[in-house]
Amino acid sequence: MPTVSSEELAAAAGVNSAKLRKDFSYLGSYGTRGVGYDVEYLVYQISRELGLTQDWPVVIVGIGNLGAALANYGGFASRGFRVAALIDADPAMAGKPVAGIPVQHTDDLERIIQDNGVSIGVIATPAGAAQQVCDRLVAAGVTSILNFAPTVLNVPDGVDVRKVDLSIELQILAFHEQRKAGEEAAAADTAVAPAARRQPADKGPDGDVPAVMPA
Amino acid sequence: MPTVSSEELAAAAGVNSAKLRKDFSYLGSYGTRGVGYDVEYLVYQISRELGLTQDWPVVIVGIGNLGAALANYGGFASRGFRVAALIDADPAMAGKPVAGIPVQHTDDLERIIQDNGVSIGVIATPAGAAQQVCDRLVAAGVTSILNFAPTVLNVPDGVDVRKVDLSIELQILAFHEQRKAGEEAAAADTAVAPAARRQPADKGPDGDVPAVMPA
DNA sequence: CCATCTTTGTGCACGCGTTCACAAAGACAT
DNA sequence: ATGTCTTTGTGAACGCGTGCACAAAGATGG
Numbered sequence: 498m499p500t501v502s503s504e505e506l507a508a509a510a511g512v513n514s515a516k517l518r519k520d521f522s523y524l525g526s527y528g529t530r531g532v533g534y535d536v537e538y539l540v541y542q543i544s545r546e547l548g549l550t551q552d553w554p555v556v557i558v559g560i561g562n563l564g565a566a567l568a569n570y571g572g573f574a575s576r577g578f579r580v581a582a583l584i585d586a587d588p589a590m591a592g593k594p595v596a597g598i599p600v601q602h603t604d605d606l607e608r609i610i611q612d613n614g615v616s617i618g619v620i621a622t623p624a625g626a627a628q629q630v631c632d633r634l635v636a637a638g639v640t641s642i643l644n645f646a647p648t649v650l651n652v653p654d655g656v657d658v659r660k661v662d663l664s665i666e667l668q669i670l671a672f673h674e675q676r677k678a679g680e681e682a683a684a685a686d687t688a689v690a691p692a693a694r695r696q697p698a699d700k701g702p703d704g705d706v707p708a709v710m711p712a
Numbered sequence: 713m714p715t716v717s718s719e720e721l722a723a724a725a726g727v728n729s730a731k732l733r734k735d736f737s738y739l740g741s742y743g744t745r746g747v748g749y750d751v752e753y754l755v756y757q758i759s760r761e762l763g764l765t766q767d768w769p770v771v772i773v774g775i776g777n778l779g780a781a782l783a784n785y786g787g788f789a790s791r792g793f794r795v796a797a798l799i800d801a802d803p804a805m806a807g808k809p810v811a812g813i814p815v816q817h818t819d820d821l822e823r824i825i826q827d828n829g830v831s832i833g834v835i836a837t838p839a840g841a842a843q844q845v846c847d848r849l850v851a852a853g854v855t856s857i858l859n860f861a862p863t864v865l866n867v868p869d870g871v872d873v874r875k876v877d878l879s880i881e882l883q884i885l886a887f888h889e890q891r892k893a894g895e896e897a898a899a900a901d902t903a904v905a906p907a908a909r910r911q912p913a914d915k916g917p918d919g920d921v922p923a924v925m926p927a
Numbered sequence: 928c929c930a931t932c933t934t935t936g937t938g939c940a941c942g943c944g945t946t947c948a949c950a951a952a953g954a955c956a957t
Numbered sequence: 958a959t960g961t962c963t964t965t966g967t968g969a970a971c972g973c974g975t976g977c978a979c980a981a982a983g984a985t986g987g
Contacts, residue, residue, distance in 0.1 A: 502934065515937090515976055522936060530935040530982040547883065548890040555882070562781035569777055572862055572879040577886070617885055640892065641885040647787055657888050659881045664787040666874045667770070668762065670832055670856040671792070673872050675763040677855065717964065730946055730967090737966060745952040745965040 502533035554581035554615045556639075558630050559622030560590055560600050563645055567621060568596035581613040586626065603630075610637035617641045624648045631658075717748035769796035769830045771854075773845050774837030775805055775815050778860055782836060783811035796828040801841065818845075825852035832856045839863045846873075 503521070507514035521528070526542045528534040544550050555573075557564050560583050567573075568583055583595055586603045593600050601609060609615070618634040620627050620642060627646035634642060641657045644650055650658050718736070722729035736743065741757045743749040759765050770788075772779050775798050782788075783795055798810055801818045808815050816824060824830070833849040835842050835857060842861035849857060856872045859865055865873050 504934080513976060515978090516974085518934090518936065519975085528935055529984080531933045531984045533934070548886045549883075551886070551890065553882075553886050553889070562777050562784055566777035566781050567878060570878055572877065573882070576879050576883055578879065578882060616889055617882070619882070641889050643881055643885055655892075657885055659885055661878075661881055662787065663782060663785055663876075664791050664793065666858055666876055667768075667788070667793060667832070667834070668764075668791055670858055670872055670874055671763045671766070671768050674768070674831055674856050675766065677870075719964080728946060730948090731944085733964090733966065734945085743965055744954080746954045746963045748964065 499536045500529070500533040501536055501539075503528070505533075549577045551577055553578050553617055554613050555579070555617045555619055556582045556584055556606075556609060556613070556615050556634075557619045557621060558584045558603070558606070558634070559620060559626070559646075560585040560595055561621065561623075564619075564621040565595050567619060567645075568598060578617075581615055582609045584609065586622075606630075606633050607637040610634065610639060615639060617643070619643045619645070620650075621645045714751045715744070715748040716751055716754075718743070720748075764792045766792055768793050768832055769828045770794070770832045770834055771797045771799055771821075771824060771828070771830050771849075772834045772836060773799045773818070773821070773849070774835060774841070774861075775800040775810055776836065776838075779834075779836035780810050782834060782860075783813060793832075796830055797824045799824065801837075821845075821848050822852040825849065825854060830854060832858070834858045834860070835865075836860045 503514045503518045507517045510517070518528075521534070521539075524542055524546055526534070526539060541550075555578055557567055557580060560568070564583065564585070568580055573580065580596070580598060583598050583600045584603055584606055585591070585600050588602060590600045591602045610618075616639055618639040618641070620630055620634075622630055624646045627644065627648045628650060631642060631644070631650045631652065635652055635656055640655065642650065642652065642659070644658055644660045645663070647662065649660070652658055718729045718733045722732045725732070733743075736749070736754075739757055739761055741749070741754060743754075756765075770793055772782055772795060775783070779798065779800070783798055788795065795811070795813060798813050798815045799818055799821055800806070800815050803817060805815045806817045825833075831854055833846075833854040833856070835845055835849075837845055839861045842859065842863045843865060846857060846859070846865045846867065850867055850871055855870060857865065857867065857874070859873055859875045860878070862877065864875070867873055
């Protein structure tokens with residue numbers, strides 16, 4: 498029986514082994530003391546807990562570049578997601594296959610949701626159309642929405658929305674990049690005039706800025 | 713002079729007003745007691761701290777659906793990012809304009825990076841090509857990489873990588889969705905036989921599972 | 928069957944971020 | 958000027974997640 502120890506897994510994942518064991522213990526998973534975790538059993542337990550063993554039909558609304566990219570994305574199928582339908586407002590798109598799935602018109606949105614028992618919708622429309630699409634999805638029975646449109650969506654209680662902003666990650670990189678440049682400058686400063694270090698409490702219109710930001 | 717109070721902002725953002733004030737104080741931003749924060753000044757300070765006032769040339773490598781979607785994404789320009797070049801390995805793509813920018817061939821990658829002083833690269837290639845592209849970007853001087861390919865990239869120290877997995881958000885939604893279903897079932901259970909509630913310590917091969925997951 | 932060795936599961940302590948609560952600052956009215 | 962009222966900036970308390978350290982569990986060998 499192939500097994501792994503929490504120590505091995507932790508090293509591979511770059512985390513603390515105790516944290517890993519504690520997390521596993523929350524799942525009710527059992528390892529064997531002196532041996533480790535049965536790999537197959539562990540994978541199954543985690544998959545089940547994460548909902549990967551279930552079939553999740555999703556619809557993608559808005560088949561532009563992003564919608565098409567999502568429809569083609571390989572990572573979905575392997576995680577239990579099935580693209581049940583592609584929906585677009587453009588009549589010219591209707592019937593055209595994207596990623597092997599024919600695009601359907603927005604008019605049929607409600608029917609599609611209900612016929613396929615869809616509870617998760619993906620919005621990849623322009624910002625202007627997003628709220629309206631969202632309302633129709635919710636009215637048709639969707640209770641979870643993944644929003645790629647750059648708008649904040651209003652939904653009733655009981656509906657989950659997650660917003661993906663493709664530029665946020667880029668912004669975080671730029672922030673660190675800026676910091677790298679700043680560090681170099683500060684290091685140079687110190688080399689030249691260590692005693693001239695600015696005070697930590699130094700503030701004001703032109704004040705320098707301490708460390709704050711997502712990791 | 714238009715102003716906002718921390719209370720207003722906190723309510724709008726759905727966070728605690730004290731946290732907001734403390735965060736602002738780290739930026740060295742100054743509000744006026746009894747009045748609030750000068751909106752224009754605040755916006756400028758935050759923009760500057762986040763690096764939004766700088767011009768960040770980026771290259772996008774891999775102009776498939778996703779690459780094209782990114783090239784067209786409006787959110788970039790408004791956040792200080794400028795798509796300096798689009799690069800693809802397919803010779804047939806070369807010269808074709810996407811989002812108004814002509815696609816260039818991978819052969820010229822190094823030159824493009826250097827000519828434009830690019831320090832941030834976006835990888836939207838298939839998984840197989842990602843590491844190779846990454847190596848070339850780094851060798852050419854890129855120090856921050858945004859990776860959309862489903863692979864873990866190896867980079868030397870000093871280079872930042874952020875990985876975006878489009879299915880993770882979907883997976884989180886599915887997790888909560890599963891939980892909603894579970895809650896309903898549990899509620900039904902309780903209604904019928906409240907005394908039969910399972911013990912919190914109940915574990916085992918079929919054990920139930922407690923609360924664990926990203927929010 | 929006992930001793931030893933490995934690895935789990937977890938109580939406990941520490942540290943960090945969030946929230947509370949309030950003094951100080953400034954605006955504004957009288 | 959003086960007092961009142963609003964809102965900031967921040968010290969202190971709290972809570973939660975992380976990491977340490979160890980007892981308990983079980984495998985393995987003699």
